[in-house]
Amino acid sequence: MRWGIIGVGNVTEVKSGPGFQQAERSTLVAVMRRDAEKAADYARRHGVPRWYDDADALIHDDEVDAVYVATPPDSHRDYAVRVLEAGKPVYVEKPMARTTAECEDMIAAAERTGLPLFVAYYRRAMPRFVTVKKMLDDGVIGTVHAVAVHASKPAVIDDGADAPWRVRPEVSGGGHFVDLASHTLDLLDHLLGPVTKVTGHAARFGRATLAEDVVSASFQLESGALGSGLWSYGTQEQRDEVRILGTAGSLQFSTFGQEPILLTTADGERRIEAPYPATVQLPLIQTVVDELTGHGTSPSTGRSAVRTARVVDAVLADYRAANGIALP
Incomplete structure (x- = not known):
């Protein structure tokens, strides 16, 4: 290609x-x-x-x-x-x-x-998350009942019209929630199946742009498992944590970090090394090339990605309306 x-x-x-x-x-x-x-x-x-x-x-x-x-x-x-x-x-x-x-x-x-x-x-094709998906598919932690996401980081100083496009809703669709949390939401879709119900709240404490900087959400997956998420992009604490809780154990990992995946079962804790590839998009690009050349299929298509867009839109709907953010 x-x-x-x-x-x-x-x-x-x-x-x-x-x-x-x-x-x-x-x-x-x-x-x-x-x-x-x-x-x-x-x-x-x-x-x-x-x-x-x-x-x-x-x-x-x-x-x-x-x-x-x-x-x-x-x-x-x-x-x-x-x-x-x-x-x-x-x-x-x-x-x-x-x-x-x-x-x-x-x-x-x-x-x-x-x-x-x-x-x-x-992230759908990165070895780190291929490992997570295999453990889930193999039933290592049993039947998944719940998912909890907690992400926070200090505020980026943005200067109104000169702010980066990532925090200008007219360009990006929102703030760091749209840019960063979409990765996590899409990954959960891949690992556990689509979100079928979601409600959310968003607020803005920074005043440089109209971008939301605190978001909470409650959701249910197609399997029936329940989930919650809290994203804050203006606090002192820096955290990037996803926990998946099952009947036989739990998995904990970050969306953006390279620290080991933490598997907890009745046998104790196990840390699984899962570093990033040098070119982080290479594994997914290879799946795209494979599909285009008749050697396989890619896990990330317009059809899968639009599901994440629907979740983001549902979570931010009230915030956008209250703040006059009109997008196509």
Whole structure:
């Protein structure tokens, strides 16, 4: 597969971009960024043959077979639809888009063109979480009854209009909850099945942007297991913890850290080493390439990612309405 990338910002430097060169049956042949000088610099540093400062030029490059969209979420729908309508598969950064409605537009384009749409919820394929899923599927902790998520970190100092796009709802869909918690919510969908019911509350204590910075949620999974989540992005404590409780034990791990997975059963505690791969998106990129070349399937598609978008929208619905945040 010959890949092109639209939007070669920071996420493509180490996390994703090299993965298209490292995956089997895959190569990176073109990159695009609106800043021509930065596009050329990226191409030079990463050994990419061609660069563009116009997205359509890359999309319609006859030597590009598939496109990775790595821009901020407010342009995901537009670029994904354009790629699909040009007759090419698309792999889109997470969150898939700002809202469920935008995600559904992208899925409709994929169905209309008969082409694959993948989303970069790459934790689904990381060895760390493959290990967790295998233990759950093997019944190591018995039947899962409950899930608890607790994430907190100190506030990032943001300056209004100059704030990073991740905390500007008109660009990202919200704040760090949309950007970071979506990873955890999507991972739980993968590990334990879809969320069928969810309620939530959000608040804002920082005042630089309209982004929520404290969120709580209560949810139920398709299996009947219950879950709760608390995310706070303005407190002194730094925590990243997911606990899955079953009839025969529990699993504890972080979404973003590399510390060992903690398995607790009647036999005691066991710590399982589970470091990150050097290129964190490589395992998922390989599954995408495998599917596109007839060697397997990918676990992260538009259909799976839209479920996470629905959960995020449901949790933030009241907050968005109360704060006048109107998104497509």
